[in-house]
Structures are given as structure tokens and as C-alpha cells.
């Protein structure tokens with residue numbers, strides 16, 4: 001640590017401490033949320049809703065033909081521009097049967 005003043009070293013130490021504390025706080029948060037749900041006998045995946053949003057259609061229930069990768073982005077763009085979404089380009093999501101939600105895999109397997 002040559003060339004560093006004591007206050008600089010102290011600054012590094014405080015910075016590292018704060019960084020470590022904020023990382024620890026985040027993981028503690030996640031841990032508490034999960035363990036709270038578990039102690040309340042709630043599902044840690046869906047919080048006892050027994051439903052999770054469909055990952056294929058993002059809960060919308062329909063997907064754009066030719067792939068879902070840019071679907072949400074395009075949808076936002078269309079809404080921003082105020083243009084009508086071409087319904088002919090949308091097909092019902094086959095994963096959730098256009099409901100936008102799926103039975104929670106955690107709940108349906110345990111109970």
C-alpha cells in the first residue's frame with residue numbers, strides 16, 4: 001500500500017464494507033422471503049396463487065407468428081406509436097392455451 005494515505009486506505013475499507021453489506025442485505029432479503037413463505041406453508045414459486053405467468057407468451061395469451069423473442073418489444077413499440085396491432089399476426093399460445101397462466105409446477109406436483 002505504498003503511496004496511499006491513511007484516509008485513502010480508510011476510504012477503500014469503508015467502500016468495501018458498504019459493498020459487502022449491500023450484497024449481504026440482498027441475499028438476506030431473498031432468504032427471508034423464501035423462508036417466510038415456507039414457514040407460512042406458502043408456495044415459494046407462486047405464493048399460493050397456484051398459477052404462474054406463462055413464460056412463452058409473458059402472460060398475454062397470444063404470441064406473434066414467427067417467434068416470441070421480440071414480441072414484448074414490438075408490442076411496446078406499437079403502443080407507443082398508437083398503431084393498431086395486427087391481430088392476424090397473433091396466434092394463441094399453445095403452452096398455456098391462450099390463458100396467459102399456467103398451473104404452478106411446484107403446487108401441482110406436491111399437492
Ligand SMILES: [Zn+2]
Nearest residue numbers: 054057093096
Ligand atoms: Zn402462454
Ligand SMILES: [Zn+2]
Nearest residue numbers: 043046104107
Ligand atoms: Zn405454487
